[in-house]
Amino acid sequence: MQTREQNVDLNSFARRHIGPSEAEVAEMLNELGFEGLDLLINAAVPKNIRLDRQLKLPEAKSEAEALAELRAISRKNKVARSFIGAGYYDCITPPVIQRNILENPGWYTAYTPYQAEIAQGRLEALLNFQQMIIDLTALDIANASLLDEATAAAEAMSLCHAAVPNRKTFFVADDCHPQTIAVVQTRAKPLGIEIKIGDYSRFQFDDAIFGALIQYPATDGAIYDYAKFVTRAHDAGAVVVVAADILALTLLKPPGEFGADVAVGNTQRLGVPLGFGGPHAAYFATRDQFKRHMPGRLVGVSHDAEGRPAYRLALQTREQHIRRDKATSNICTAQVLLAAIASMYAVYHGPKGLRAIAERVHRLTSQLADGLQALGCTIAHKNFFDTIRVEVESSEVILEHAAKAGCNLRALGPCAVGISFDETTTPRDIELLMSIFRGTTVRDFADEELGEPPIRIPHSAFRNSQFLTHPIFNTHDTETEMLRYLKKLESRDLSLTTSMIPLGSCTMKLNATAEMFPISWPEISKLHPFAPPDQTAGYKEICQQLEEWLAEITGFAAISLQPNAGSQGEFAGLLAIREYHASRGEAHRNVCLIPTSAHGTNPASA
Structure with missing residues (x-):
């Protein structure tokens, strides 16, 4: 049995979470021919790029101390009704889902399912998500989730432009959610797309419009009949995107039934906590003819040599890790944990x-x-x-x-x-x-x-069509049935509960249990993203601390926590560089150099 080293702080976060023991480190160094870690670093990292000072960071805390400080900070938030x-709503996360998915390392430490044979559990959960979205939107195909509703709307604009490539104007109804309008405008600018915002009922299509975005119901709650608007758009050769409330679609006629080509939205209200705005799983559905322009992951079903169903990622030739700069989108992941919660909410309630x-x-x-x-x-x-x-x-x-x-x-x-x-x-x-x-x-x-x-x-x-008719959505309405189903899926997956994950990419490999505790605290989970500033002092303090620490570690003057994925961070960085050159009168500089060894999102973002 391996013994623990003497003179080691047993409460140290690093000791608890950095796996190799001193004996194992010594064995690795011996294999490499070095007597110590410093000598290995000296040989591997050029001296001229090493920091020649200590980082100005606070003293490390134990997990208990860090949790106590976080709890004190979180209490500065005020949870109002x-x-x-x-687009953001409080909801009830069923306890069987909260305990067995959201708070379960078997689900929250699993890696991106590149290896389908060791990810069958999550792939089935994501297939359920896709089926849920297909049914509720009445469209042909849906992906395995995106980052948020506004990003999904921007991706839908790109799909419309790919489908109608020789036009440059995209219409956005003025009663869409404000945050969606803002993101679409930001995404359109570097693509040379003109955004027209106005009243959908008065808008006249012409041969410059390639697509349109409408909200269903509108941001102020109104329900409109969009059928004639969609017909006018199609007659003009344009593609229509509907940003639809996922719960409303259980009562309202789905977008696919009144002619929409794409539907996007947020699944947050299906059991996912508010969390001051995220993370949440957006959805994206479209018609079969546009499937190769669809962004994000797509789960499909194959059969093995014995005829048994097997899940795998499908149509990956659209994606950045294969097509690189010609990819459909720079998004290379899905909000799997949140999509699993939303899909299981539908499985549980039916x-x-x-x-x-x-x-x-x-x-x-x-x-x-x-x-x-x-x-x-x-x-x-x-x-x-x-x-x-x-x-x-x-x-x-x-x-x-x-x-x-x-x-x-x-x-x-x-x-x-x-x-x-x-x-x-x-x-x-x-x-x-x-x-x-x-x-x-x-x-x-x-x-x-x-x-x-x-x-x-x-x-x-009114919606007259059926939805969620598959047996999976009609056989797990008791806690024990749901519990067994979740555990069955968990057992078909690889996570840190069963093995180390020796893959190196941008995906986080460690979610320490102590780090996951706060997401279930009401002061953290129940804040609306548009709550007044005097109610979010705790969140602001947490964000400010993290920004300062990251700025010190990276050496930059300031940090933005706004991007909700590495792909979005890359894109935001490129936009900042682009605006910098434009501010100096050098907007013509539009070439981005990218090493062939770079992650696929790099060329896709550029």
Whole structure:
């Protein structure tokens, strides 16, 4: 049995997580012909690129000390009741999924599934995700997730441009989520694409438009019939992208049924914590004719020599690790852990459960609309799913009253506020919101006087088609059945629970258990990304600390934590370089040198 070395700090994070013992290090050095690590470093790392000083970083802490400090910082966050919406919603992560996926190293330490034979569990979970998206959007094919809804919309714009290559203008409806519009604009600029933003109902297509993006329901909750808009787009030779709310699609006519070519969105509200904006798994679905322009991972099914089904990554010739600078996209991964949670949420609840959740959310929203109208408030849109736009004299005043009551609403200009409901909403929330608009807790009428709220979804927008009919979504509605299914999939996968993973790339290999604890703390998991700044002081402190430490380690003046993947970091860096040259009057410099040995995302990003 291996003995632990003497004079070693047993509580040291490094000792607990850097695998080789002193004896093993000595054995490796002996094999290489060096007497110590310093001599190996001297031989391997040129002296002129080594740092000649100690890094100015705080003293290392033990796991217990670090967790205590993180807990203290996180308590500076204030978790208010959020009704902000805008693509992000509180939800309930089923305990069987939280404990056995989100908090389970068998799922969160597994590596990118390049080797299909040791990744069958995750590949099945991702196949479930793809099937869920195909069913809910009524489109032909879906990938294994992307990074976020806004990025997915930008990728959809690229697909449209590839499908209609000789045009340069992309239309974006002005009632899309603001963050989506911003990302699409940023992505369009270096591609030479012109973005036109406007009212979808008044927009006239011409032969310069290659595609269009619309939100369903709109960012302020309105439900529109887009069928005629899609027809006009197709008649003009353009491709249509619909950014659709995934839960709403259990009740609303899916994009594929009114002619959309691409559907994108966020699956966060299917059991994934808010987490101040991420990480979450976006979805991307399209028609079969566009499948080779689709970004990201795609899981397919083959059969082995004995006829048994076997999962593997499919159509990889689209991807950066093969096509490099000619790749469909620079994105080389999927949000696997979050996609697995979302897909298992659908497996656990099934089609009846998802529809019941959506119906309850809609019923409560409709009840609030009735109550506010009874108070004399104006509800801007007759048709909605989970979000209403309330016209007010001053949105600032209403938001102040809401803040005093411990909840957050969304300002929609100076004279309107948005209120979004979700899976966690209760009748007490309606009472709270009514008191805010009433200005007092004294009621003008009893709740029962309102009666049963009407359905605010127009008949033409109702979904009549079935979804999630595969047995996998209809046979795991008890905790024990779900638990066994999750464990069966986990046993078919390689993770750090079974072996070291000797692959070197940009993917993180270590998620220490102590590092995973905070993601389940309410102060970390339940903050909306658009919560007021005075409620997010803890997050800001954590981000500031990390930025300062990374700046010291890398030697740069500043750090951005905005990119949510290595591919996005590369792209952001190239955009910064491009803008730097443009600021110096050298925008003509458009050649990027990339070594042939570079990771495939490098040429794909360039």
